[in-house]
Structure formats: C-alpha cells, structure tokens
Amino acid sequence: MDKNEMESVIEGILFTMGDSVEPGRIAKALEVDKSEVIECLDSMKTRYEEENRGIRLMKLDDSYQMCTSPDIYEYLIKIAKQPKKYVLTEVLLETLSIIAYKQPVTKSEIEKIRGVSCGHAVNKLVEYNLVTELGRLDAPGRPMLFGTTEDFLRSFGVSSIEELPELNPVQIEEFKQEAEEEAKVALNI
Amino acid sequence: MDKNEMESVIEGILFTMGDSVEPGRIAKALEVDKSEVIECLDSMKTRYEEENRGIRLMKLDDSYQMCTSPDIYEYLIKIAKQPKKYVLTEVLLETLSIIAYKQPVTKSEIEKIRGVSCGHAVNKLVEYNLVTELGRLDAPGRPMLFGTTEDFLRSFGVSSIEELPELNPVQIEEFKQEAEEEAKVALNI
Amino acid sequence: MDLNFKLQQFEGPLDLLLHLIDKNKMDIFDIPIVEITAQYMEYIRAMKEANLDVMSEFLVMAATLLKIKSKMLLPIEETEDEEEEDPRAELVKQLLEYKMYKCISYELRDRQVDANNVYFKVPTIPDEVSKYEQPVDLDELMSDITLSKLNAIFNSVIKRQENRVDPVRSKFGKIEKEEVSLEDKMNYMLEFARHNRNFSFRQLLEGQRSKMDTIVTFLVILEMMKAGQIFIVQENTFDDIKIESKMVA
Numbered sequence: 001m002d003k004n005e006m007e008s009v010i011e012g013i014l015f016t017m018g019d020s021v022e023p024g025r026i027a028k029a030l031e032v033d034k035s036e037v038i039e040c041l042d043s044m045k046t047r048y049e050e051e052n053r054g055i056r057l058m059k060l061d062d063s064y065q066m067c068t069s070p071d072i073y074e075y076l077i078k079i080a081k082q083p084k085k086y087v088l089t090e091v092l093l094e095t096l097s098i099i100a101y102k103q104p105v106t107k108s109e110i111e112k113i114r115g116v117s118c119g120h121a122v123n124k125l126v127e128y129n130l131v132t133e134l135g136r137l138d139a140p141g142r143p144m145l146f147g148t149t150e151d152f153l154r155s156f157g158v159s160s161i162e163e164l165p166e167l168n169p170v171q172i173e174e175f176k177q178e179a180e181e182e183a184k185v186a187l188n189i
Numbered sequence: 190m191d192k193n194e195m196e197s198v199i200e201g202i203l204f205t206m207g208d209s210v211e212p213g214r215i216a217k218a219l220e221v222d223k224s225e226v227i228e229c230l231d232s233m234k235t236r237y238e239e240e241n242r243g244i245r246l247m248k249l250d251d252s253y254q255m256c257t258s259p260d261i262y263e264y265l266i267k268i269a270k271q272p273k274k275y276v277l278t279e280v281l282l283e284t285l286s287i288i289a290y291k292q293p294v295t296k297s298e299i300e301k302i303r304g305v306s307c308g309h310a311v312n313k314l315v316e317y318n319l320v321t322e323l324g325r326l327d328a329p330g331r332p333m334l335f336g337t338t339e340d341f342l343r344s345f346g347v348s349s350i351e352e353l354p355e356l357n358p359v360q361i362e363e364f365k366q367e368a369e370e371e372a373k374v375a376l377n378i
Numbered sequence: 379m380d381l382n383f384k385l386q387q388f389e390g391p392l393d394l395l396l397h398l399i400d401k402n403k404m405d406i407f408d409i410p411i412v413e414i415t416a417q418y419m420e421y422i423r424a425m426k427e428a429n430l431d432v433m434s435e436f437l438v439m440a441a442t443l444l445k446i447k448s449k450m451l452l453p454i455e456e457t458e459d460e461e462e463e464d465p466r467a468e469l470v471k472q473l474l475e476y477k478m479y480k481c482i483s484y485e486l487r488d489r490q491v492d493a494n495n496v497y498f499k500v501p502t503i504p505d506e507v508s509k510y511e512q513p514v515d516l517d518e519l520m521s522d523i524t525l526s527k528l529n530a531i532f533n534s535v536i537k538r539q540e541n542r543v544d545p546v547r548s549k550f551g552k553i554e555k556e557e558v559s560l561e562d563k564m565n566y567m568l569e570f571a572r573h574n575r576n577f578s579f580r581q582l583l584e585g586q587r588s589k590m591d592t593i594v595t596f597l598v599i600l601e602m603m604k605a606g607q608i609f610i611v612q613e614n615t616f617d618d619i620k621i622e623s624k625m626v627a
Contacts, residue, residue, distance in 0.1 A: 054200030346493025
C-alpha cells in the first residue's frame with residue numbers, strides 16, 4: 001500500500017468514525033506497521049493545516065480525531081440563525097379559520113370539519129401564538145378547547161372576534177345545494 | 190472571501206452537518222451568491238476524485254453531502270461499524286421501481302401494474318424511508334400519492350431520478366437476458 | 379411440468395404468467411391462450427393450500443385468462459368495425475409493462491449493491507447551533523392574510539365538508555320506530571280469523587291507512603298460511619285473494 005492510498009483510507013476511516021481512533025486499530029485494519037500509520041497521520045495533520053483546510057486532524061493523547069477548523073464555527077451559527085421563513089400553509093390557514101369561527105373548539109370538532117387530523121396544525125398555531133388553550137371541555141375525555149389569541153386579533157387589527165366578517169347564510173345554503181346536485185349527477189352515472 | 194477560503198468553510202460545514210446540505214443555505218451564511226457556492230462545490234467534488242481522496246462529495250438532487258470513497262470500502266468494513274443494510278425483497282424492488290419511474294403515483298396505479306396488492310410493500314418502503322407520501326391526489330377518494338426520497342437516491346447511488354436507467358426497450362431486453370442468466374445460475378445451485 | 383414449484387415464489391399472477399411464457403419460449407405478442415391457460419390453471423390447482431389472500435389475486439388472473447380464451451374460441455362476428463381487437467391485447471400490454479419494471483428492478487438492485495460501499499458521518503453539530511430556534515415574526519407571518527381571506531377560507535372548508543356529507547343518505551332522515559308493528563297486526567289478524575270463516579285480502583285492506591299497513595298485512599297473511607291457520611285461493615293474477623280461516627272455533 002503506497003502512502004497516497006494509505007492517506008486516503010485513513011481519511012475515510014477518521015471521517016466515518018467521527019470519534020478519536022487509535023493508530024494501532026488503523027494499522028491492524030490496513031495490515032501495516034503502527035509507526036507507518038502514525039507517520040502518515042502526522043503528515044496529514046500538518047498538510048491540512050498548511051493547506052488551510054476546513055477539516056483538521058486533532059491529536060488526543062495517542063489517538064487522532066477529525067474535526068473542523070475553528071474558523072468554521074461562526075459560519076455554522078450563521079447557518080443555524082438563517083432567517084427561516086415561517087409560512088402559514090393551507091392546512092394551517094384552514095385550521096385557524098375554523099378555530100376563529102367555532103371557538104371554543106376541540107381538536108375532534110376541527111377534525112370533523114376538515115375530515116383529516118389536525119393535531120400537528122393546532123400545535124403549530126399554538127407555537128406561533130395565534131391559538132391558545134382555553135381549558136377543558138366538561139365532556140368524556142375532557143378534551144382541550146382552543147381559541148384565538150390577542151396576537152391573532154392584533155395581527156388583523158380587530159379588537160374582538162365579533163369583528164370577524166360574518167358568515168353569509170345564503171352562501172352556505174348554496175354550498176349545500178351544490179353538493180346535492182353533484183351527488184345526483186354522480187348517481188345518474 | 191477568496192475561493193480557497195470558501196472551499197475551506199464549505200468543507201467544514203459539510204463535515205459538521207453530516208447530512209446533505211443545500212447550497213442556498215451555505216450561500217446565505219457566507220453572504221455570497223448561490224451560483225458561486227455551487228461552482229465551488231462542483232470543483233471540490235471533481236478535485237476530491239482526481240486527488241483520489243478518502244472523502245468525496247455526493248450530489249443528491251440539489252444538495253451536497255460528504256461521504257467516503259467507494260474504493261476504500263474493503264478497509265473501512267474492517268474497522269468501521271457497518272451501517273445497517275436492509276435487503277430489499279423482489280416485491281419491494283418491483284414496487285420501488287414503479288414508484289421511482291411513475292412518481293407521483295397512487296397505490297392503485299402500482300397495483301394495476303403489478304397485478305397484486307402493494308399496501309404492505311409500500312408501507313415497508315415508507316418505513317425504510319425510501320418512499321414518502323407526497324400529498325393526496327385530487328380525485329375521488331383522495332388517494333395518497335407516493336414518491337422517492339433523498340435516501341432512495343443515496344442508497345441507489347444516483348444524484349437525481351433523472352439519472353435512473355432509462356426505460357429503453359432494447360436495454361430492457363438486455364437486462365432480461367442478464368436476469369435470465371442469473372436465474373439459471375441460481376437454479377443450478 | 380414441475381408442480382413442486384411453489385406459487386409463493388411468484389410475485390403475483392403476472393410474474394407467474396411471464397414465467398410460463400418464458401419457459402415455453404412463447405411469443406408475448408402472440409400468446410397461445412389455450413395452452414397458457416391450461417398451464418396456469420394447473421399451477422393454481424397445485425397451490426390449493428396457498429393462503430387465500432395470495433390466491434384471490436391469482437384467481438382474478440385465471441378468470442381473465444378464461445375470459446380471453448372463451449372470446450378467442452367464439453367465432454369472430456362480422457361487424458361494421460373493420461378490425462376486431464385481439465382479446466389478448468390488454469393482457470399483453472400489462473405483461474410488457476410489468477416485465478419492464480421487473481427488469482428495471484434488477485438493475486436497481488445492482489446499483490444498490492454498488493452504492494452501499496459508501497459511508498457517511500453522523501452529524502456533529504454543536505448543541506447551541508442545532509437547538510437554535512428562531513422567534514416567530516407574526517407580522518411577517520400574517521402579512522398577506524386579511525380578515526376577508528380568512529372568511530373565504532372558512533367558507534371553502536365548510537363547503538368541502540358539505541361535499542363530504544352524502545346528501546342522498548343524509549336525506550333518509552332519522553330511523554323511526556315503525557308505526558305498524560308486525561306483532562300487533564298478527565294478533566289482530568288471529569283474532570279476526572277466529573271470528574270470520576271467509577273473507578278476502580281486499581276486505582282486510584279496507585280502512586287501512588298506509589302502504590306500510592298493507593305490506594304488513596300481506597306479510598301476516600303469508601305467515602298465517604305457512605302456519606296452516608288460513609287457506610288462500612287466488613284464481614287469476616291480480617284477482618282478489620280469497621281467504622278461508624281454519625281457526626274458527
């Protein structure tokens with residue numbers, strides 16, 4: 001095994017292991033002398049530094065570990081703090097509208113209206129502080145009741161939920177009739 | 190930030206993250222153009238290969254991930270813990286192939302092609318994180334649509350689903366003959 | 379033919395069919411249906427103990443094969459259509475598509491073997507980086523959502539819910555207790571038959587209020603006839619049914 005190949009294998013081993021590795025273990029796997037491995041590790045360590053690489057070798061007692069250059073840290077923090085864009089997805093908006101109009105409302109009532117589970121959506125809305133727990137319903141299972149928050153009102157610039165646009169009964173009646181018509185058509189097929 | 194410094198930072202970030210990283214995230218942290226990052230990543234990828242390095246860059250859809258070179262596998266297995274490998278049965282492979290080429294696809298479409306039910310197979314593939322739910326089809330019954338994941342690309346060594354072997358009838362005839370040869374060998378055992 | 383070959387070895391009816399076609403060196407575009415059906419059925423018979431879930435899918439294919447076979451045995455009718463479609467066409471199309479994916483799955487398996495020779499590294503992101511959570515900016519989050527939009531969303535949700543409700547079935551209304559009880563009617567009739575030797579069905583219906591009354595009365599008549607409590611005669615269809623009671627004391 002030539003030096004180049006050995007370096008390649010050692011690089012791969014240190015990368016995969018993540019932890020510190022003793023040169024003796026590497027030597028056994030490669031069936032070479034431990035001193036050869038140490039020599040190779042030290043030369044790699046120096047080269048990584050000279051080349052100003054993003055990854056470095058760290059010597060800990062008699063083991064070696066792959067790590068990043070200390071300069072990377074500030075960029076990692078920047079990646080973490082990258083302004084993530086929170087968006088209200090369709091699911092969240094629908095759930096929010098049901099809570100706004102039906103409050104106080106339980107998760108199972110919301111699920112009944114949407115036809116799909118809403119646990120995740122409600123939790124997200126609570127996390128965004130648009131929705132809050134209002135207490136438990138005095139019913140079997142004592143389900144939690146949800147309602148909108150002050151933040152919710154503030155973001156719409158209204159002072160109470162009474163100010164939400166009214167639901168138009170005529171329109172709702174139309175929806176019902178449409179649904180019936182559709183069903184009739186379906187039956188004629 | 191000069192090219193050398195950028196490569197160093199990117200190397201460190203990919204090493205730390207372990208997972209696949211989108212160039213856009215790196216670009217924001219480095220306050221540079223995304224195209225610059227991509228250019229840098231691609232040149233690193235080529236250089237790692239040319240220098241026969243132990244670590245390599247892998248492109249998955251539009252993300253990049255650091256991994257080991259396949260050439261050093263035989264040494265790595267002697268020392269590193271083998272990642273858990275699952276064996277895909279023929280049923281799973283057939284189902285996966287259909288999903289890979291037909292995505293987004295519903296269970297009933299898969300069943301139509303295979304002539305047998307596929308619920309169990311699809312669930313297993315979802316469990317292995319090779320396949321994921323993509324949302325519901327806007328059709329009666331609102332059936333779930335399935336597609337492949339990044340893990341799928343990783344486990345099959347392709348950078349995107351466009352890289353999958355083409356469905357070319359001539360080539361398929363060749364596969365078929367190969368498969369038959371294999372089957373003969375298998376039967377002779 | 380090697381019947382020891384277990385049906386479970388095949389991934390489904392199409393797989394078995396392909397196996398038979400390959401084995402017999404048949405042309406997939408010109409499947410000798412009579413022959414292939416016979417062989418397919420032989421496999422099915424040999425697999426009687428196979429689990430029913432698997433069996434049912436194989437049986438669907440068997441039925442398809444038999445249908446194709448019968449179609450091909452029938453003389454081709456002269457129709458205005460210039461060309462009658464080959465009854466096998468659909469099956470051939472399905473077989474070819476399945477075969478294509480089957481072949482591709484072998485290719486994928488090879489790729490997986492190659493791709494498995496690569497190792498990755500677990501993420502080693504510092505805690506303060508990975509646990510960082512960005513505060514939610516509500517102004518930004520709600521920037522393009524107006525009250526009327528919220529209202530429209532709620533309306534559309536409600537509309538969807540209406541669509542989901544089966545309007546036909548929901549029209550059936552509540553299930554109410556039947557106004558006419560079979561038991562009451564039976565008791566009434568038994569009493570009536572004890573006091574009247576000869577009467578007719580029409581006579582019985584006089585003064586009955588509803589369709590349900592009529593139906594229940596008819597059911598009671600049938601029941602009493604079965605029990606030998608009455609004897610009935612109807613000379614012609616739609617004639618009145620003459621009833622003779624055997625219960626007169």
